[in-house]
Amino acid sequence: MLDCENTTCLLLLNSGVCLKIGERLKRLRMANSLTQEELASRADLTKGFISQLENDATSPSIATLKDIIDVFGISMQEFFSEEPDQEFVFGKEARVQATDDGDSVKVELLVPGAQNRDMDPVLVTLESGGEMDEQPIHEGEEFGYVISGKVQLRLDDKLYAVEKGECFYFTSDRPHTVKNIGKGAAQILWVVTPPTFYY
Secondary structure: OOOOOOOOEEEEOOOOEEEEHHHHHHHHHHHOOOOHHHHHHHOOOOHHHHHHHHOOOOOOOHHHHHHHHHHHOOOHHHHHOOOOOOOOOOOHHHOEEEEEOOOOEEEEEOOOOHHHOOOEEEEEEEOOOOEOOOEOOOOOEEEEEEEEOEEEEEEOOEEEEEEOOOEEEEEOOOOEEEEEOOOOOEEEEEEEEOOOOOO
16 A cells, blocks of 8 residues: 555556655746746745645645646646656766867766756866867856866966866856866866757
8 A cells, every 4th residue: 555644645546656746846846947936826826825735735626736737838647647767877888978179188978968957067088288179158157177187277368277176167158178288188077057068
């Protein structure tokens, strides 16, 4: 027997799944960048009611649930369908080489499908003297942590030396690139938002 005590959930008899409505609604709301107040306004409900739903303190009628789901532009069937298993851990085999700047530069996507995410974490490997192509300006922010070696960061016309254990952070509205100025290979954990290193 499934234990649904103290939760707002529906038992899907044909699959034996206990679906927590409050948890699913909260995930949908956050994925659509809505506040509880905004969702309540669009569904013609109160913020307090939405809060109670998300905290499993009350159960909605089918009509009310449909009003809320309509805000997200999905059907009742989509809402009640089981969500696919989500990956949270990615090994070396999941990496994809994103760019080809020659033998001296390698950019690997660490998390597949970054174009569907808010961040794009990559591993940049630069051989001695290797330099990335100048990255075009775009909206967003960038963070880099030098795992090994020593690199030179160029922002506009200014140069900055960044060594192992140091990091850099800047908005992406200026031309930028990095060059390995050390004797051995350099590696950088680089995170960009929104994603720009597409495969």
